[in-house]
Each structure stands twice: as C-alpha cells, then as structure tokens.
Amino acid sequence: MPNIADIIEEYIKARLSRSNGGIVVMRRSELAEKFQCVPSQISYVLNTRFSFNRGYIIETRRGGGGFIRVIRVSLDESEDILDIIYEKIGDEISLGECINLIKYLYDEELITKREAHLMENVLEVTTPNNGVQGSGRQRAAIFKAMLMVLLRHDK
Amino acid sequence: MPNIADIIEEYIKARLSRSNGGIVVMRRSELAEKFQCVPSQISYVLNTRFSFNRGYIIETRRGGGGFIRVIRVSLDESEDILDIIYEKIGDEISLGECINLIKYLYDEELITKREAHLMENVLEVTTPNNGVQGSGRQRAAIFKAMLMVLLRHDK
C-alpha cells in the first residue's frame, strides 16, 4: 500500500517533466479533490518533497483565483554550483537536509546513484544523526569536502 | 524442529530467489502476522541472517506506507571488494593502505576516477593520518561503509 503522499509526489513530478520549463501551476483544493484527501495533505507533500533543498521553489497566492506554482530549479552550467551548495549547507546541517541535497544533485544528474549512496553512507557513519553537540558542524565539513571533490572532477 | 527464525529466514530467501534483481520489499507487521510472531522477531531475523556481513543490505522506512527492503548483494561478482572488506581492511587500517587499495580498485575498473578521488578525500578529511589513537579503526569503518556501496547491484 503506497501512501497518498508518494502518489501525489509522483503525479506532480510527472506533470513537471511533461511541462516545458519545469513549471506546474495548480489549485490545492482541486488536487485534494482529485486524490480524495484533505487540502493540507497537498501542503504536506509540497513541504516534504518539493522543498528548496530538493531543488524546487513554491509560489502561492491565496484568495479567489489562488494557485500553487511549483518550479523546478535547474542549474545551468554557468552558475557557480559550489556557491549555491555552500550557501545551502552553511556552517551546520542535519542528516536529513544532506540527503535532500544529495537527492537534488542526483536528480540534476550531477552525481551518479552510486556516488549518492556513497555520500549518504559516509555521512551516516561519520556523524551521529541526533543532536549531539557539534555533529552538525562536522557533517557540514565532511559534506562540503565531498562535494568539492565531486564538483571539481568530471564524471 | 526448526525455530521460527529459521523459517522466516527461508521464506525471505525463497522470495529473494524468485524475485528478479534480488530485491524483496515487505511490511514488517505483515510478515509478523503471517508467521504469528511479534514484529521484533522479524527485525531479529534481519539482523542475524541478513546482515551486511552475510551479503545483504536492508533499507527501511517508518510511518504510513512504511516498508523493509532486503537487497541481496551479488557475492561472486564482488569477490575483489569482499576480499578487501574482510581480508585487507580488518579492524584498522592506515591511510596509505587505503590509498593503495583504492588505486587497485580503480585499476581493476571497479570504481571510477571520481569515486576514487571521493574516497581518498573522505578518508583524509575524516581521519588523522598519523597514529592518533583510534583513527585506524575509524578509518576502517568509513572505508568499509564506502565499499558497501560498490556491492549493490541495483545501480
């Protein structure tokens, strides 16, 4: 029994890839209707699966004629990927956020699946995932070091 | 008279060999129901019979739509890597030895150049290369965690 959240996620992703420009506009209540769930379920999916760290931007408008716009952020070659990534990582970072970023890099085809697993394993082994003092800082340092290598060397 | 643990083990192995790709996805509570035991019994079987050391990788998810995925690693295809994990690394290992092994893996085309760089860098960043207490053990753990990824055949 796959859960509704996953189904809605797939649906939005399918629409995104069908769209040109990676933009989908929808009405929250309509989607909820379509999937027979409460509207806040849509918000939940958006928050957990289409976060900024996973490479999406959400724009919304309330009131009559309201909408939700999901925008897939693709990096173009000219942008300094490192800067963007570094900004997202900051001085400390949680394991969950790392995994989101890794997913994003994989979706963007900047890293392979194996490299993604490799990084995840390293982060899991090297840093405790619960709020142990300093673990967030250590994780950020290791993650940055790994990204540095990946982004400096071609596949 | 075989015990429940053995029966569950056989069941999972049967499903694995019936599957293509050596992957089985299941629900812990359902299996427990099927075999009339407590759910933690399933965890016990997984921990004792399907550990990484025995050639399996377990992935799980909690909450609604949760599951347990058992992935069988192809042991024969991974002889070199297993040999490194069990024979060469041991409980501790020096940075120099790691680098030699990584070089070997690259020469054998078991890893890409980028993966080699990644591994080396991680080991350099995470563990001091001079005889600091315990660093050899930590290095061994990290190296093994990274090599585990190479055993997966789900790409």
Added chain:
DNA sequence: TGAAGAAGGTCAAAGTAGGTCTAAAGGTCA
C-alpha cells in the same frame, strides 16, 4: 468601502509502521 466568499497556510493530534532494548526461555556442549 466593507462584508462575504474563496483560496491557501499552519499546527497539533491521531494514526501507522519500523527500531531498540531487555528479560526470560530454550538449546548446546564441556
């Protein structure tokens, strides 16, 4: 202009499902 209605936002509680730990029971073997 301001009240009504139409969206989306937020948050907490309840529900679902796997993880961990430990005590007790069951086997094995010298």
Added chain:
DNA sequence: TGACCTTTAGACCTACTTTGACCTTCTTCA
C-alpha cells in the same frame, strides 16, 4: 549441570503520514 549462546516476547521509542480545526490573504460585489 552450569556456562554460554541463541531465540522469543513485549514494552517503549522514533519517524513519517493523515486529518481536521482554525487562521490569513485576496477578490468580488453590493
């Protein structure tokens, strides 16, 4: 038989999902 290892059961923990009540923002129209 006693020491030791394995298995079983259950209490409690943590993570993820679903639902619903209530809040805020925006548009429309009298």
